Amino acid sequence: MSEETAGKPGRNDVSDWWRTSIIDMAPGMIRFRGHPIEDLIGTVSFPQMIWLLTRGELPGEGQAKLLEAALVAAVDHGPQAPSIAAARMAVTCGLPLNGALASAVNMLDDVHGGAGEQAVEFYHMIDEAGGPSHAGAMVERWQETRSAYVPGFGHRFHKPVDPRAPRLLELVDEAAAEGIVSGCYAAIGRSIQQVLNDRKGKPVPMNIDGATAVIYAELGFAPPLARGLFCLSRSVGILAHAWEQKQQGGRNKGPTPPAYRWTYEGV
Structure with a gap:
């Protein structure tokens, strides 16, 4: 018996190596958060299942519909998105679909894919500071202490509106x-946009990260889960592009056509 479980009645150092309240399983029985799988199949949607496993309870119909809307909105943004491009390149290098998915999802970090998590965190900060009327001061604090980029706002392609x-x-x-x-x-979220619009003197669009972050914050998801949910959503587009590339073929494709060269700055 391990030091962790020694002296604790009813504890076993093998069965307690992993402990979870998510799933209970035995021969002929599977329960998620106490719900038999046969009761869930055909009766709950995938967004409801996501909520059940991450939050511990089934959401209401309205909550599930709002979550589904956020998931649908973020599925894809084209081959110019680094994660999508990575998936397509991975397929041309011989990786199967699961390898392409893994390669792409691993790129969804702080810069590409992490703004939703940061936006939820920022919204919470403004809420704790007193709400929308404090947006201006909190934008200044964020830019001074975290980043010049305000998460969830601005877009390279979609102007003036995403x-x-x-x-x-x-x-x-x-x-x-x-x-x-x-x-x-x-x-x-709207108060942040107004602050940025006023400072720039032109529209600064709330982007997909800012909009889905509003939904995730409204639904009570913790900031790190916002990134996880974005990964789930974008995985749909990643899978679709990887599969399309498999059908198109291509071998060992890089980020640019072979006739184009990079800029050499060495000796």
């Missing part, structure tokens, strides 16, 4: 009107 954000915020407003969410994080 077409995904208004629709997601509209769904949040509808959910708030029905009492499903509070709407406070939607107000915070």
